[in-house]
Amino acid sequence: MVRDSLGVGLATGLYGASFGAVAVGSGLSVAQTCVLSLVMFTGASQFALVGVLAGGGTPLASAMAALLLGSRNTLYGLRIGPLLGWRGSRRLAVAQLVIDESTAMSLTRPDRSLARVGFLTTGLSIFVLWNLFTLVGAVAGEALGDPESYGLDAAVGAAFLGLLWPRLTDPVNRGVALAAAALALALVPVTSPGIPVLAAGGVALLVGSRSRHVDPTELPEARR
Amino acid sequence: MTIWMAVIGAGIGCYLLKVAGLSMPPSVLEHPVVERVADLIPVALLAALVAVQVFATGSSLAVDARLAGLATALVLLLLRAPFLVVVFGAALVAALIRLWT
Numbered sequence: 001m002v003r004d005s006l007g008v009g010l011a012t013g014l015y016g017a018s019f020g021a022v023a024v025g026s027g028l029s030v031a032q033t034c035v036l037s038l039v040m041f042t043g044a045s046q047f048a049l050v051g052v053l054a055g056g057g058t059p060l061a062s063a064m065a066a067l068l069l070g071s072r073n074t075l076y077g078l079r080i081g082p083l084l085g086w087r088g089s090r091r092l093a094v095a096q097l098v099i100d101e102s103t104a105m106s107l108t109r110p111d112r113s114l115a116r117v118g119f120l121t122t123g124l125s126i127f128v129l130w131n132l133f134t135l136v137g138a139v140a141g142e143a144l145g146d147p148e149s150y151g152l153d154a155a156v157g158a159a160f161l162g163l164l165w166p167r168l169t170d171p172v173n174r175g176v177a178l179a180a181a182a183l184a185l186a187l188v189p190v191t192s193p194g195i196p197v198l199a200a201g202g203v204a205l206l207v208g209s210r211s212r213h214v215d216p217t218e219l220p221e222a223r224r
Numbered sequence: 225m226t227i228w229m230a231v232i233g234a235g236i237g238c239y240l241l242k243v244a245g246l247s248m249p250p251s252v253l254e255h256p257v258v259e260r261v262a263d264l265i266p267v268a269l270l271a272a273l274v275a276v277q278v279f280a281t282g283s284s285l286a287v288d289a290r291l292a293g294l295a296t297a298l299v300l301l302l303l304r305a306p307f308l309v310v311v312f313g314a315a316l317v318a319a320l321i322r323l324w325t
Contacts (some may be wrong), residue, residue: 011306018311032231039235042242045268049234051273056282059230063237066230069269070238075262077245078253084246091246098242151318154293157277158314161297162307164270176264177271188280196280197235200272201265208261 001114005105005121012043012101013129019046020137022156026054027148030138035184037134039126042099044163048197051156057194065197078105081113083107097123172211179203289325293318 016037023033028050036046045066049063077098083106086094097119106119144150165171180200187196225233253259278290293314300310 001319011308015308015311018308022311028227028231032227035233036235040238042238044270045234045238048269048273049230051277053227053230055276055280059225059227063225063230063234065269065273066234066241067241069266070234070241071262072266073238073242074245074248075253075259076256078248078250081246081248082250086246092243094304095246096239098245137229149319149322151289151293151320151322154266154278154290155311155315156320157294158297158311159273159307160270160273160277161294162301162310164267165271165301167267173264173267176267180268180271181275184275185279185285186275188285189283192281193280196276197269197272198278200268202268204264204268205261208264209257211260 001109001118002121005118006125008105008122009125009129010099012126013133015041015043016130016133017137017140018155018159019043019050019130020134020139021141021144022047022137022152023050023075023134024138024141025048025150025152026156028053030135030142033138034131034135037131040066040070041096041130042070042073043130044072047163052194052197053155054153054207055193057197058192061192061194061198065194068201073098076100079103080115080119082108083112084119085112094119094123097127099123099126101126126163163200172207176203176207179207184217289318289321292321 019037020033023036024030036049040046048069049066050061052065053059080098080103102119102123105122106115109118111117141147141152147153164177168177180203183203184196184200187199228249278294279287280302296317300313305313309313
C-alpha cells in the first residue's frame with residue numbers, strides 16, 4: 001500500500017512541472033508560482049487562478065475561481081475527517097494534505113491506522129514532489145521564453161479537460177458541464193474576463209438545488 | 225488587488241477550506257442540496273475554464289491552434305494516457321500548427 005501511495009505521489013508530483021511551466025507562461029513570476037504550490041497546494045485551484053489571469057481576468061476573479069474549486073476539498077475533509085480522527089494542532093498540520101489523491105488513498109482503507117498511513121504517504125510524497133517539480137517547470141518555462149510558440153496556452157485547456165474527465169462518467173455531470181461551457185462562452189463577449197467562469201458556477205447552484213435525483217458524493221480516483 | 229494578494233489570499237483561503245472540512249461535523253453532508261451543489265461546482269467551473277481557455281481571446285471568441293490542442297487532449301484521454309502526456313501532447317500539437325501556418 002505504501003508503494004501504491006508513493007506511485008500516485010510520483011505521478012501527481014511530476015505533473016507539477018506542467019503547472020510550473022503554464023503558470024510562468026501565464027505571466028506569474030517563478031516566486032509567485034512556487035508560493036502558490038506551497039500555500040494553496042490543490043492542483044485544480046492553482047490552474048484556475050493562473051488560467052483566469054492568463055485570460056485577462058482580474059486578480060480578484062482569479063482568486064474567486066480558485067476558492068470555488070477549493071471548496072471540494074471541504075467535502076473531502078468532511079468524508080475523511082471521522083476516518084482519520086486527528087484533533088487539535090495535528091489536524092491543522094495535516095489539513096494542507098487534504099486533496100483528491102490523498103482522499104482517494106485513505107477512504108478505501110478498512111481501519112484508522114491504515115487510512116492514516118495511506119493519507120500521509122500519499123499526501124506527503126505529493127507535497128514534496130509537487131513543489132519540487134513546480135520549481136523545475138517554472139524555471140524551464142521561463143528559460144523557454146514566448147509561451148505561445150510552445151503551445152503552453154493550449155496546455156491550460158488540456159489540463160482543465162484532464163481534471164474534468166474523471167467526473168464526466170455521470171450523465172447529470174455531462175449535462176452540467178455542457179451547460180456551463182455554453183453559458184461561459186455566451187458571456188465572454190459581454191462581460192469582463194474571469195466573470196464567465198464564475199457565472200458558470202451558477203449552473204451548479206441551479207441544477208444542484210433543483211434536482212431531486214440522489215447523487216452520491218463523487219470521490220476522486222487516484223490518478224495514474 | 226495585486227497578483228501577490230490573489231496568490232496569498234486565495235492560498236490561505238484554500239487551506240482554511242480544507243481545515244473547515246476536517247473540523248465540521250459530518251452531519252453537514254446530510255443536507256442533500258449542500259452535497260449536490262458542492263459536487264457540481266467543480267464540474268461547472270472546470271467545463272467553463274476549458275471553454276474559455278480554448279475559445280476566448282480577451283472579450284472575443286476565436287478558433288485557432290488551441291482547439292487542435294484540445295482535440296489532441298481529448299484523443300489522449302480516450303486512450304487513457306497519463307495527465308502529463310495529455311497536457312504536453314496538446315501543447316506540442318498547438319506549437320507544431322503555429323510553426324507550420
